[in-house]
Amino acid sequence: MTTAYAEVIGDPISHSKSPLIHRFWIDALGLDADYRAHHVTPDGLVAYFEERRADPAWRGCNITLPHKEAALDLVEDRGGVRATIGAINLAMRAEDGVLIGTNTDAGGFYAPIADLPLAGAPVAVVGAGGAARAILFALSRIGVGEVTILNRNVLKAAALLSAFGLKGKALPLSAPLPPAALLVNTSSLGMTGQPALELDLSPLPEDAVVYEIVYAPLETSLLKAARARELDTVDGLDMLIGQGALAFELLFGAEPPRDRDEELRELLTS
Structure with a gap:
C-alpha cells in the first residue's frame, strides 16, 4: 500500500x-x-x-x-x-x-488571543496579502473597533477594510501607529531574506499585545522592539x-x- x-x-x-x-x-x-x-x-x-x-x-x-x-x-x-x-x-x-x-489561518490566528478583551478595541495590521485576509476575517468576527492597515499599497488595504465590513483607515507603511490594543504583522517583512519591519511602537499603550506571524526567524525585530517595551507578545509559532x-x-x-x-x-x- x-x-x-x-x-x-x-x-x-x-x-x-x-x-x-x-x-x-x-x-x-x-x-x-x-x-x-x-x-x-x-x-x-x-x-x-x-x-x-x-x-x-x-x-x-x-x-x-x-x-x-x-x-x-x-x-x-x-x-x-x-x-x-x-x-x-x-x-x-x-x-x-x-x-x-x-x-485554517483564521482559526490558527484566533486561538492565542481568544481570551483577550478585543471587542470594540482598536487594532493595527501590517500587510494586505493572503494572510491579512484570514486575520481580518477573524477580527471582523471578534467585533473589534477601528482597524488601521499599514501597507505599501494603500488602495489595496482600503479595499480589504471594505470587504470585511471593518471601520478604520488605510495608511502607508511609513505612517505612525495608532494607540492600538493589538498590533499584528501579517506581512513577510522581518522574515529571513526580507527587509526588517521597523516600527515605532511608542504610540501603543502599556497593555497592548504585539502579534507576529513571521516565524523564521522566531525572534524578529518587531518582537525585540515589543519586548524592549515590555509588551505582551505572540510569536509566529503559535499561529503556525x-x-x-x-x-x-x-x-x-x-x-x-x-x-x-x-x-x-x-x-x-x-
Whole structure:
C-alpha cells in the first residue's frame, strides 16, 4: 500500500517548519504517512495541481506565500471561502476525489488571543496579502473597533477594510501607529531574506499585545522592539502550530496530540 503524504508549497519554501510539525504529529500517532516541503513558483502552480490530482497517495497541501489567493482558482470552493476570506491555505482531496480549498489561518490566528478583551478595541495590521485576509476575517468576527492597515499599497488595504465590513483607515507603511490594543504583522517583512519591519511602537499603550506571524526567524525585530517595551507578545509559532493542527486533522483524519505542544516548540527552536 502506498504511503499517504501531504505537502506545503510556496516560493520560497526552504524556511518552512511545517514538515517538522506534521512529521512530529505523524510519528507521535504512529501513522503510515509523510509530509514534505515542495518549492512551487507562481508559473508552476497550475502544473503542480495537475500532477498531484493524478496521485492517489497525495492527501493535499498547505499553501503559503505567494499562492494563497491564486490557488483558489484551482480547487472547488465548497465552503464559500472566496466570498468570506478570499484566500486559502489548504487544498485537500475530498472523499469523492475532488480537490477542495479551505482556510485554517483564521482559526490558527484566533486561538492565542481568544481570551483577550478585543471587542470594540482598536487594532493595527501590517500587510494586505493572503494572510491579512484570514486575520481580518477573524477580527471582523471578534467585533473589534477601528482597524488601521499599514501597507505599501494603500488602495489595496482600503479595499480589504471594505470587504470585511471593518471601520478604520488605510495608511502607508511609513505612517505612525495608532494607540492600538493589538498590533499584528501579517506581512513577510522581518522574515529571513526580507527587509526588517521597523516600527515605532511608542504610540501603543502599556497593555497592548504585539502579534507576529513571521516565524523564521522566531525572534524578529518587531518582537525585540515589543519586548524592549515590555509588551505582551505572540510569536509566529503559535499561529503556525494552531493552523497546522486544524490542517493535520483535515489531511490525515486524526487529531494531533496538542498536549505535546511544548515538546514541539522545543524541537522547532532547537
